[in-house]
Amino acid sequence: xxxxxxxxxxxxxxxxxxxxxxxxxxxxxxxxxxxxxxxxxxxxxxxxxxxxxxxxxxxxxxxxxxxxxxxxxxxxxxxxxxxxxxxxxxxxxxxxxxxxxxxxxxxxxxxxxxxxxxxxxxxxxxxxxxxxxxxxxxxxxxxxxxxxxxxxxxxxxxxxxxxxxxxxxxxxxxxxxxxxxxxxxxxxxxxxxxxxxxxxxxxxxxxxxxxxxxxxxxxxxxxxxxxxxxxxxxxxxxxxxxxxxxxxxxxxxxxxxxxxxxxxxxxxxxxxxxxxxxxxxxxxxxxxxxxxxxxxxxxxxxxxxxxxxxxxxxxxxxxxxxxxxxxxxxxxxxxxxxxxxxxxxxxxxxxxxxxxxxxxxxxxxxxxxxxxxxxxxxxxxxxxxxxxxxxxxxxxxxxxxxxxxxxxxxxxxxxxxxxxxxxxxxxxxxxxxxxxxxxxxxxxxxxxxxxxxxxxxxxxxxxxxxxxxxxxxxxxxxxxxxxxxxxxxxxxxxxxxxxxxxxxxxxxxxxxxxxxxxxxxxxxxxxxxxxxxxxxxxxxxxxxxxxxxxxxxxxxx
Amino acid sequence: xxxxxxxxxxxxxxxxxxxxxxxxxxxxxxxxxxxxxxxxxxxxxxxxxxxxxxxxxxxxxxxxxxxxxxxxxxxxxxxxxxxxxxxxxxxxxxxxxxxxxxxxxxxxxxxxxxxxxxxxxxxxxxxxxxxxxxxxxxxxxxxxxxxxxxxxxxxxxxxxxxxxxxxxxxxxxxxxxxxxxxxxxxxxxxxxxxxxxxxxxxxxxxxxxxxxxxxxxxxxxxxxxxxxxxxxxxxxxxxxxxxxxxxxxxxxxxxxxxxxxxxxxxxxxxxxxxxxxxxxxxxxxxxxxxxxxxxxxxxxxxxxxxxxxxxxxxxxxxxxxxxxxxxxxxxxxxxxxxxxxxxxxxx
Numbered sequence: 001x002x003x004x005x006x007x008x009x010x011x012x013x014x015x016x017x018x019x020x021x022x023x024x025x026x027x028x029x030x031x032x033x034x035x036x037x038x039x040x041x042x043x044x045x046x047x048x049x050x051x052x053x054x055x056x057x058x059x060x061x062x063x064x065x066x067x068x069x070x071x072x073x074x075x076x077x078x079x080x081x082x083x084x085x086x087x088x089x090x091x092x093x094x095x096x097x098x099x100x101x102x103x104x105x106x107x108x109x110x111x112x113x114x115x116x117x118x119x120x121x122x123x124x125x126x127x128x129x130x131x132x133x134x135x136x137x138x139x140x141x142x143x144x145x146x147x148x149x150x151x152x153x154x155x156x157x158x159x160x161x162x163x164x165x166x167x168x169x170x171x172x173x174x175x176x177x178x179x180x181x182x183x184x185x186x187x188x189x190x191x192x193x194x195x196x197x198x199x200x201x202x203x204x205x206x207x208x209x210x211x212x213x214x215x216x217x218x219x220x221x222x223x224x225x226x227x228x229x230x231x232x233x234x235x236x237x238x239x240x241x242x243x244x245x246x247x248x249x250x251x252x253x254x255x256x257x258x259x260x261x262x263x264x265x266x267x268x269x270x271x272x273x274x275x276x277x278x279x280x281x282x283x284x285x286x287x288x289x290x291x292x293x294x295x296x297x298x299x300x301x302x303x304x305x306x307x308x309x310x311x312x313x314x315x316x317x318x319x320x321x322x323x324x325x326x327x328x329x330x331x332x333x334x335x336x337x338x339x340x341x342x343x344x345x346x347x348x349x350x351x352x353x354x355x356x357x358x359x360x361x362x363x364x365x366x367x368x369x370x371x372x373x374x375x376x377x378x379x380x381x382x383x384x385x386x387x388x389x390x391x392x393x394x395x396x397x398x399x400x401x402x403x404x405x406x407x408x409x410x411x412x413x414x415x416x417x418x419x420x421x422x423x424x425x426x427x428x429x430x431x432x433x434x435x436x437x438x439x440x441x442x443x444x445x446x447x448x449x450x451x452x453x454x455x456x457x458x459x460x461x462x463x464x465x466x467x468x469x470x471x472x473x474x475x476x477x478x479x480x481x482x483x484x485x486x487x488x489x490x491x492x493x494x495x496x497x498x499x500x501x502x503x504x505x506x507x508x509x510x511x512x513x514x515x516x517x518x519x520x521x522x523x524x525x526x527x528x529x530x531x532x533x534x535x536x537x538x539x540x541x542x543x544x545x546x547x548x549x550x551x552x553x554x555x556x557x
Numbered sequence: 558x559x560x561x562x563x564x565x566x567x568x569x570x571x572x573x574x575x576x577x578x579x580x581x582x583x584x585x586x587x588x589x590x591x592x593x594x595x596x597x598x599x600x601x602x603x604x605x606x607x608x609x610x611x612x613x614x615x616x617x618x619x620x621x622x623x624x625x626x627x628x629x630x631x632x633x634x635x636x637x638x639x640x641x642x643x644x645x646x647x648x649x650x651x652x653x654x655x656x657x658x659x660x661x662x663x664x665x666x667x668x669x670x671x672x673x674x675x676x677x678x679x680x681x682x683x684x685x686x687x688x689x690x691x692x693x694x695x696x697x698x699x700x701x702x703x704x705x706x707x708x709x710x711x712x713x714x715x716x717x718x719x720x721x722x723x724x725x726x727x728x729x730x731x732x733x734x735x736x737x738x739x740x741x742x743x744x745x746x747x748x749x750x751x752x753x754x755x756x757x758x759x760x761x762x763x764x765x766x767x768x769x770x771x772x773x774x775x776x777x778x779x780x781x782x783x784x785x786x787x788x789x790x791x792x793x794x795x796x797x798x799x800x801x802x803x804x805x806x807x808x809x810x811x812x813x814x815x816x817x818x819x820x821x822x823x824x825x826x827x828x829x830x831x832x833x834x835x836x837x838x839x840x841x842x843x844x845x846x847x848x849x850x851x852x853x854x855x856x857x858x859x860x861x862x863x864x865x866x867x868x869x870x871x872x873x874x875x876x877x878x879x880x881x882x883x884x885x886x887x888x889x890x891x892x893x894x895x896x897x898x899x900x901x902x903x904x
Contacts, residue, residue, distance in 0.1 A: 005651040007685050009644045012607045014685050046723030055860030061847055062855070065716040068608015068752055113614070117646055134648065159615050163833045169842055171832030172615070173608035173752050176844035184807040184843030194836075324681055420807035517648075518641075518657055525651050538650060 003034075003489060003525050003532050010118040012069040012547040015466070016040045018330075019482060019537060021489065021527070026233030032489045034537060037475070037482035039466050040331040051456040056082060056425060056448050059456060060178045063444065066458065067547055068173045069113075072106035072165065073437030074458070077444040079178040084268060084431030085446050088181025088423040090261035094414035095182035095421075097258050097407050098168055101195060102175065104255070104404035105164035108202060109172075110438040111347070111397040112161070115210070116154035119390060119542040122523075122535055124151075125494065125510065127220035128502045132213055136513040147513075150213050157205045160198045164404075167191045182420030187411045195408045199401070200367055206401045207363045211375055214394040218377075221387055227501040228488065236486055237380070238387060243540035244484040245384030245477055246342045248286050249349035250464070252443070254436040255279035255403060258410075268432045270294050274353075279403060280396075280436060283353035284338055287382070294432065297443070297459065300335040300470040303328060311471055315459050316430075316445050333548075335467040335476060336459050344384050344477040345440025345464045346544060347392035357382060361398050366405040384481070389543040393438075425451045437461050439545045462547040481540050490533040494522050497533060596766060597664030598672060599697055600643040603683055603690045604717045604726050605675025608752035609708035610645045616755035617834040644685075655686045662700045670765060671701035672758075676710040676717050677732040679725030691732070698733060703765045704745045706730070708753040712776075713852040715751060720856055730777065747777045749825075751849035756830060757782050774824075776852055782830075783850060788820035791828040794840065807843060817862035818845035825850035 006016035022035030047066055051059060063078040064071035076099060083089050091099075116132060124132030135141060135148030142148055162172040168185050169175025177185040185191070217239075225238030236242070253275035256264035263277040272291040275282040282292040299318055301311045306329075307321035323329070337343070351359055357379040363372040375398060379388050426448060433444040440461030447455040467476035475483065490497055495514065499507025514520050523538060524531040602610070641661035642654060649657055661669060673694060683690035698704060706729040709715035717726035727735070733742035748757045761779060764771050771779040785791055788798075797803070798812035805815050814821070823846055827838045840846055848858035858865075
């Protein structure tokens with residue numbers, strides 16, 4: 001029997017998840033978990049095809065439109081590929097600072113939206129943390145029960161973060177200020193002060209509310225684990241034993257040091273390294289810190305709707321020919337692998353490749369100097385899990401909030417300096433842009449011939465995470481996590497599961513809130529006349545923050 | 558102060574939509590509260606990047622939370638416009654999500670709004686719930702009382718339709734015409750830009766709920782937003798143009814015309830309204846306008862950094878394109894005739 005969720009909502013794009021039901025027997029009886037799982041990207045647009053033959057500078061605008069949720073990351077990766085192809089490196093410090101400010105503000109928006117609007121509802125409901133449950137009872141529920149207080153505040157704060165991007169980039173989504181070798185926007189006092197004013201309010205929300213919320217989830221996770229263990233008769237500590245991954249983590253690094261841009265550039269030219277001068281480091285963690293090596297990336301297509309001819313090639317060598325009717329294939333997404341192994345990318349990969357398994361992030365108020373105490377976290381499951389992924393995302397947000405104000409202050413000293421290492425469009429050139437999107441490691445590759453784009457290629461984070469099986473038969477990270485053995489598919493509905501964990505009152509409250517909205521059967525998928533609750537499966541999928549528009553694209557010679 | 562429909566329309570027209578939204582947030586909320594029935598919204602995403610959804614989440618006056626939760630209908634406690642279906646933010650997934658779309662179809666007549674984000678492609682490139690997106694759109698359009706195409710892709714094909722348009726992406730109106738539904742195509746209100754502007758959508762939604770007809774231009778864009786030329790009527794850098802001071806490289810002050818700004822060929826109110834709570838817009842940060850409010854974007858305005866009068870793409874058209882254009886002209890002629898026959902306004 002197979003449970004299918006299509007569409008998976010509250011992600012970017014069109015995703016289909018298929019899970020084979022596996023019946024297991026424990027002390028407490030028979031129950032269903034996920035056996036094999038397959039994830040499939042369901043939209044194809046063909047970006048690399050229409051980039052061919054265009055002015056290289058247009059790539060900055062085009063590639064942002066790969067994804068309107070993470071456009072700024074594509075902008076930055078594209079810009080860095082262009083910087084190198086135009087031989088316009090190093091980028092002047094003022095330009096790096098401005099780009100870093102945009103990236104910090106943008107990460108804050110993106111991680112916040114995901115934490116509260118996309119993955120948050122299941123987390124809030126399952127962990128009984130009212131501020132993260134969507135405001136399903138309207139204003140009344142918000143004031144009386146605190147339902148959705150953080151959810152609603154998040155909308156306001158993410159908007160402020162995006163106002164900072166608009167100050168520098170003109171608008172968000174799809175900002176406009178990038179240019180090969182730098183930026184087009186000047187660091188005026190007005191922009192700097194506009195940034196700081198907003199950044200302080202944003203910092204307070206993150207350092208206080210967001211950290212409080214995630215600590216509540218970490219704590220509640222233990223209770224959820226205890227109860228699930230009791231019900232299922234299998235040993236689950238909490239959300240750290242749900243959605244267990246491969247233990248391999250890949251990162252390209254983010255937020256370069258404006259004064260040490262040369263160190264940042266090395267790995268993009270093929271040298272091995274970890275970009276340790278940047279705030280977030282590059283690396284290929286396999287239980288220990290390992291240097292990143294661009295030459296170890298390959299993309300496989302045995303189970304994707306593309307011709308097998310170029311399967312296993314490197315990003316700058318491969319060509320892709322769509323084959324919609326290919327037998328055995330089940331996704332538009334390809335299967336990138338590092339050193340032939342299945343690597344997870346994303347916030348957890350960034351944190352582990354930079355700080356290892358124990359993190360300590362300061363929380364000192366940028367204006368008053370008040371110390372709220374460090375945010376400390378030790379990775380619960382070194383293979384990766386739902387809990388570790390969502391905590392890493394919040395930790396990453398706090399780092400960006402700290403850095404945002406620091407960069408804005410630094411920029412004051414660069415007010416009159418150059419913003420662009422200007423170069424004309426070259427006849428020929430090529431370059432890799434290696435950056436971190438919120439969802440993980442993002443690669444852009446560009447080759448210029450006769451002043452136009454000859455080849456453009458992206459290997460994006462959701463391609464790594466949502467990838468189908470590769471030619472060796474290894475399932476992708478999301479597939480691995482779904483079939484890790486603890487993905488319980490209850491036949492009880494969401495309020496009943498919550499009653500079982502937190503008591504009848506809470507279950508009844510949820511039922512009262514969900515029923516008038518037509519959501520009483522939330523996450524229940526019908527199979528052969530029975531219904532299965534896919535909440536835990538969806539929580540696993542969403543913990544990766546899937547972005548399918550990004551994951552699917554195409555290269556042509 | 559309580560606004561009547563007539564006053565609302567008058568104010569929007571005289572003050573310009575930007576100033577209106579900024580100064581009359583409370584009145585918009587009140588006006589919406591007066592609406593007695595629950596509105597049903599179905600928000601479909603096709604070949605999109607979801608940027609328009611994210612852009613809608615940047616709405617400030619009133620903000621999206623107020624719209625979705627704060628403004629309830631009478632004593633029902635139901636939000637006035639909770640989307641019955643919206644992939645990116647909706648609680649439901651899978652079977653239930655599709656089921657809620659059916660509920661939307663059964664919503665009270667005259668109250669069903671369809672918002673489409675993203676382009677429509679050739680068959681097979683976008684599948685949702687095991688069904689081609691083309692079918693989803695066609696079915697929803699049949700039931701919709703009001704249809705809004707939000708963002709450049711849904712309006713005119715946008716970025717994925719760029720040459721050679723590998724997945725056959727096109728705008729909603731073009732798709733509806735392709736399947737012979739000129740009657741539905743005529744209903745579409747186009748709100749372009751890449752992404753669509755949240756103010757544009759909220760004002761359009763408000764006007765729909767209040768039964769106010771917005772005047773549309775020849776591309777079905779509301780004139781209050783897309784009635785003025787950016788360069789000639791609205792640009793704050795216009796004095797630089799008149800004095801012959803031009804930006805040619807990043808960092809230089811001046812009119813962005815020689816840096817590729819497409820303002821002279823674009824009708825939109827970006828320079829006035831600006832983006833993200835009215836903070837800034839593309840030209841203000843030293844970049845050129847890339848023409849995302851116009852049909853033909855992006856190809857009509859490429860390369861983005863080359864001035865509009867130089868090497869216009871029109872002169873580089875090959876015979877195949879010219880063929881397409883003449884077919885297009887004939888089709889447009891047929892459409893106009895058909896609509897006249899049906900007693901509609903001009904297209």
